[in-house]
Amino acid sequence: xxILHNPSYDFLGKTKVLLVVSTTLILAGIAYIASHGxxxxxxxxxxxxxxxRFQSRPEVDKVRAAVDKVVxxxxxxxxxxxxxxxxxxxxxxTGAADGELSSAAQAVLQALRDNYSGxxxxxxxxxxxxxxxxxxxxxxxxxxxxxxLICQLIYIAxxxxxxxxxxxxxxxxxxxxxxxxxxxxxxxxxITLNVIAALLTLVGYSQNDTIxxxxxxxxxxxQRRKEPLAKVIxxxxxxxxxxxxxxxxxTFLTVLALYIxxxxxxxxxxxxxxxxxxxxxxxxxxxxxxIVVWWDSYRKRQRPPTARAAL
Amino acid sequence: MxxxxxxxxxxxxxxxxxxxxxxxxxxxxxxxxxxxxxxxFILACxxxxxxPYEQDGHPGKIHLGLDLKGGIHLVLQxxxxxxxxxxxxxxxxxxxxxxxxxxxxxxxxxRVDASSFVVEGVExxxxxxxxxxxxxxxxxxxWDVREQGDGKFLVKMTDAFVNQVRDRTVKExxxxxxxxxxxxxxxxxxxxxxxxxxxxxxxxxxGVTDVEQAKRVISTTxxxxxxxxxxxxPTREALLEKTQGKVPDNMDVFQGQGRxxxxxxxxLVRKEAVITGRDLKSARAGVGxxxxxxxxxxxxxxxxxxxxxxxxxxxGRRMAIVLDNFVIxxxxxxxxxxxxxxxxxxxxxxxxxxxxxxxxxxxLPATLKYLQELTVGxxxxxxxxxxxxxxxxxxxxxxxxxxxxxxxxxxxxxxxxLTANIxxxxxxxxxFGATLTLPGIAGVILTVGVGVDTNVLVFERIREELRNGxxxxxxxxxxxxxxxxxxxxxxxxxxxxxxxxxAFGTGPVKGFAVTLVWGLVANVFASYFVSHFIFEWVLGKxxxxxxxx
Numbered sequence: 101x102x103i104l105h106n107p108s109y110d111f112l113g114k115t116k117v118l119l120v121v122s123t124t125l126i127l128a129g130i131a132y133i134a135s136h137g138x139x140x141x142x143x144x145x146x147x148x149x150x151x152x153r154f155q156s157r158p159e160v161d162k163v164r165a166a167v168d169k170v171v172x173x174x175x176x177x178x179x180x181x182x183x184x185x186x187x188x189x190x191x192x193x194t195g196a197a198d199g200e201l202s203s204a205a206q207a208v209l210q211a212l213r214d215n216y217s218g219x220x221x222x223x224x225x226x227x228x229x230x231x232x233x234x235x236x237x238x239x240x241x242x243x244x245x246x247x248x249l250i251c252q253l254i255y256i257a258x259x260x261x262x263x264x265x266x267x268x269x270x271x272x273x274x275x276x277x278x279x280x281x282x283x284x285x286x287x288x289x290x291i292t293l294n295v296i297a298a299l300l301t302l303v304g305y306s307q308n309d310t311i312x313x314x315x316x317x318x319x320x321x322x323q324r325r326k327e328p329l330a331k332v333i334x335x336x337x338x339x340x341x342x343x344x345x346x347x348x349x350x351t352f353l354t355v356l357a358l359y360i361x362x363x364x365x366x367x368x369x370x371x372x373x374x375x376x377x378x379x380x381x382x383x384x385x386x387x388x389x390x391i392v393v394w395w396d397s398y399r400k401r402q403r404p405p406t407a408r409a410a411l
Numbered sequence: 412m413x414x415x416x417x418x419x420x421x422x423x424x425x426x427x428x429x430x431x432x433x434x435x436x437x438x439x440x441x442x443x444x445x446x447x448x449x450x451x452f453i454l455a456c457x458x459x460x461x462x463p464y465e466q467d468g469h470p471g472k473i474h475l476g477l478d479l480k481g482g483i484h485l486v487l488q489x490x491x492x493x494x495x496x497x498x499x500x501x502x503x504x505x506x507x508x509x510x511x512x513x514x515x516x517x518x519x520x521x522r523v524d525a526s527s528f529v530v531e532g533v534e535x536x537x538x539x540x541x542x543x544x545x546x547x548x549x550x551x552x553x554w555d556v557r558e559q560g561d562g563k564f565l566v567k568m569t570d571a572f573v574n575q576v577r578d579r580t581v582k583e584x585x586x587x588x589x590x591x592x593x594x595x596x597x598x599x600x601x602x603x604x605x606x607x608x609x610x611x612x613x614x615x616x617x618g619v620t621d622v623e624q625a626k627r628v629i630s631t632t633x634x635x636x637x638x639x640x641x642x643x644x645p646t647r648e649a650l651l652e653k654t655q656g657k658v659p660d661n662m663d664v665f666q667g668q669g670r671x672x673x674x675x676x677x678x679l680v681r682k683e684a685v686i687t688g689r690d691l692k693s694a695r696a697g698v699g700x701x702x703x704x705x706x707x708x709x710x711x712x713x714x715x716x717x718x719x720x721x722x723x724x725x726x727g728r729r730m731a732i733v734l735d736n737f738v739i740x741x742x743x744x745x746x747x748x749x750x751x752x753x754x755x756x757x758x759x760x761x762x763x764x765x766x767x768x769x770x771x772x773x774x775l776p777a778t779l780k781y782l783q784e785l786t787v788g789x790x791x792x793x794x795x796x797x798x799x800x801x802x803x804x805x806x807x808x809x810x811x812x813x814x815x816x817x818x819x820x821x822x823x824x825x826x827x828x829l830t831a832n833i834x835x836x837x838x839x840x841x842x843f844g845a846t847l848t849l850p851g852i853a854g855v856i857l858t859v860g861v862g863v864d865t866n867v868l869v870f871e872r873i874r875e876e877l878r879n880g881x882x883x884x885x886x887x888x889x890x891x892x893x894x895x896x897x898x899x900x901x902x903x904x905x906x907x908x909x910x911x912x913x914a915f916g917t918g919p920v921k922g923f924a925v926t927l928v929w930g931l932v933a934n935v936f937a938s939y940f941v942s943h944f945i946f947e948w949v950l951g952k953x954x955x956x957x958x959x960x
Contacts, residue, residue: 223788
């Protein structure tokens, strides 16, 4: 069985149109984030999150009525599959003000016990994060991502003998992260630690995809030094196209399984990966590769004879 | 299974030898060594991981994280400034006491901040004496004494000393917490230094769901008492022999440190305490008559009264110093003791110091503040693990079907490689005691994805070579050779990402990074080397005319 027989699509010919699409998507995402703000998970924002499992199916209105009597500002929603009788209750604050971090969570549980009789809480999970930890974690996440990217950039630049390769791969990664982030916010997913992990994995995946094609370009360049770089790159994309489709396709379907069957806890993670794999594959062909070509032609215009050698 | 084979190492040896024999008869000469080595390695992983989860009371080899097992995760801030303040307060009283002893008076000595104090208003005539005292008692490299003129001295802890005190405080707090958590009887608790400045403590109690009880145990303050010892014995049974195994109503049984380090001793002590931590005014380590370290302590008037009465009638008997239901020491009463007493014994200067500190602070050298609290209900955890495993299973089943359809028999090769990949990944995690979290399961799924990518890269390349008219053998060899560089580059960049994730170092994300790192390593071995080997082995020596790919 074979999907493609000697494909020879003109990928690089379409880059201008797709660049407009990508830029629009990124700008729309940034605008949306700017106007709506990012929803952080409790580990980043600080606060109290409580997941309670009830004896029988709880009604959101009644739970809200019970909780509102004692604490203000609670967000209440059904958690995971409704048949599991679970509710998620979020409070923007902890009980830290009066010394006991968990007092807010306890007040909620007590309120449910007192004001929602007939349907008791069987089990609960709580996550309570003081404001300091949340802020510390946020800055750490950003720092780690940037350091990680710099290290990857250096590695790729070193392996491919030119900064442009590393830079192109890194710009493609930024493209992926920005678009994915926009979609996460658009679809009302919270930025949790798991989502950060997924974003960093997406960084790895996108780099992986880019390197496979760059590697083929490097190999082809050894024999085809005389040909225009754009053609060599376009051919390389075509040569690796069936691999790209199969690998991305299979990985996409495994994370889709995770999204559908993995349960509520993994949903944000799986969503990020599902989007990330699509965007990461796309960006290799339509972002990273054109950047290398553009740089090459820019250098040629600057200093025609040595351009290729310096690449 | 025969008992001898229950030892994992022996089991592995037996299986490996069997494998080597099989290889000798079933595999061509040039492949034998590789077949045996690869096989033995994969077997080792399989043995290491078996049984993966709890079965018939045997604990599973894969450690499950809190999110899967249920339990408590706490992050506490150690208020190390408390310990610094105490050190400075001690310094102020030392300076005062020494000056008074020499008949020097000055206007005042007071703490400036957490790490320094001033002595001021010294009469000009006595400045030299004060300087001598301060230089003598507050020496470098721990202290820095600066004269500021007008009979004023600034005594400051050096940065190194401040850090040392902070670090010691956190470590002491950890030791105290360990002692307390041990009472909870939790399997595999984690109590570790945490945070960017190392002044936080991470407490993880897997399987514990009663947060309130756990927190009560952790934050009990100053549970110190001195009680009369009735009897002691190396085991609880021996101790309770006389009373037919029952603890008398007015008594308690506490464990303590025996004569030899690591050997426990059990004490039968009165329930009623002679004095408690509240009666204790001061305690500090010193040096006794024979140059042996000892601990001097002072009592408040009420305490002194009670102590005098009890020690007066109990000379020669032992009194237990009980901290958090643990006997830290049980000295013999040598004579009647009133407001001031000395504890002597065979302890080192450091042990004396520690005992003094325990007496002084009751228990914790600094207050603890809760920064983060996470509890996961056990059945909620079980739900997560079930869903994660179902998702992983579905993903893998789909992959297997696809690979078989698309690559036919070579797809089977990929499936074997994938199975080896997962075995190695889980084996490494079991062997190194890494923890599997829910994101960790996601990491396993991702590993599978990357593993398939390696196979696809190789297979597509082989197809390409075949299309270009290469023989089967040449196509396979070229295919593997050509993608080697690609695999190294892709895995190295992914590894860089994984290492940074690991450094990020918070619970679930760390778990994810750990699986990713091992997954990447396993992947190169399984999807590249093992897969290549299988091709060579199956295709045999003859020149195969066609390849099922």
